[in-house]
Amino acid sequence: MELHADRTAVSRHTCNNFIQLVSDYVFLSVYQHNPCPQGEQCQMKHGHRIKTQVQKRWLSRKDTQRLMALEGSWLEERVSHLRGRHLLYAGVDTDPKFLSRSRADHTFRVGMPWQKGLVDCQARIDNTHWPFPNETLDVVVLQHALDMTNRPHQLVREATRTLVSGGYLVVVGFNPYSAWGGARWLRTMSTELPWVSNPVAPLRLSDWLMLLDFRVENVTTAAHLWPIKIGSEALSRRVDRVLAGNRIFAGNVYILVARKTVAGMTTIRSERKVRRESKLGFAIPATRKPVSRTKGSM
Structure with a gap:
């Protein structure tokens, strides 16, 4: 035996x-x-929302570089402990240094349709159809990728499709319900970034992910002072810590971490945890309640 x-x-x-x-x-x-060698333009057949020159001007600005540095530190804190074989990054940062500190066996960057010649990518993909089989990626990081597309829902669907069960989706995006969001409404005719972006609210994104059998583990807002520069980056971090979870003064940028669960499984969360997460300043999507059955209903 x-x-x-x-x-x-x-x-x-x-x-x-x-x-x-x-x-x-x-x-x-x-x-x-699907290679995208150095110097080649990552351009797909369909049109993109934001012009290349607009992106170049925005990425070269000092306030944008400060934001990328802040977001890079946030991503390093949240991604460095995530293990797995394959980590995919799609985002606006031209030099995502946090990738080198990832614990994934294989990290790589893909170019999106709207990143025409802006980044040195290792593969090029379409917003609506990723060339990867189902459940092949362990971690997917989207840094302002949803903000730059006209089809954010489809992009989320492709990212979640390619993640393995237990895989992580990390999203960084502009928060439309913030001081920046209010200023954006006053600049509706602008054709410059970041005003021309198409931000997805974290609550809306959380609802999408719940329907796709994901558990939202953390939603944090930050960059409360951005794009205004007041003091050093250390001061900005302190302000973010003090205002973390404030419903009135939400940060201009959010970072969301979600994990893929087994299809059809509903996560039961304690009331204490729900109350703690509600302090982030966003409503927490309701989980499905178990149906109580009586003997007469059997």
Whole structure:
């Protein structure tokens, strides 16, 4: 019996290794089939919302560079402890340094349709159809990617489709319900970034993710002082810590971390945790309540 059990364990181990090798081969085949070498323009056939020159001007501004530095530190704190085989990054930062500190075995950057010649990417993808099989990525980081597309819902769907069960989705975006959001409404005719962006509210994004069997683990707002520069970055961080969870003075930028659960499983959350999360300044999506059955309903 012990010999039979040992043979069964060896067979399972060999089978799992074979499946993992096939998965990695398929992933790398797709990855190499859609290259975006240095200097090549990451441009898809359909049009994009924001012009390339507009993005270049915005990325070269000092306030944008300050924001990228702040967001880079936030992402490093939240992504550095996430393990897995493959981490995908899609975002506006031209030099996402936090990727080098990731614990994932393989980190890579993809170019989006609206990043025409702006970044050195390792693959190019479409907003609506990612060239990756289902459940092949362990971590997906979207840094203002939703803000720059006309189809944020489809982009979220593709990102969640490619994540494995237990995988993480990390989203950084502009908060439309903030001081920046109010200023944006006063500049509706502007064609410059960040005013021309298409931000998705964190509450709305949380609702989408709940429907896609994701558990929102954390939503934090920050960059309360941005784009105004008052003092050093250390001061900005202190202000963010003091105002964390303030419903009236929400930050101009949010970072959301969600985890993919088993399809069809509803997460039961304690009332204490829900009350604590509600202090972030956003309503927490309601979970489905279990249906109580009586003997007469059976």
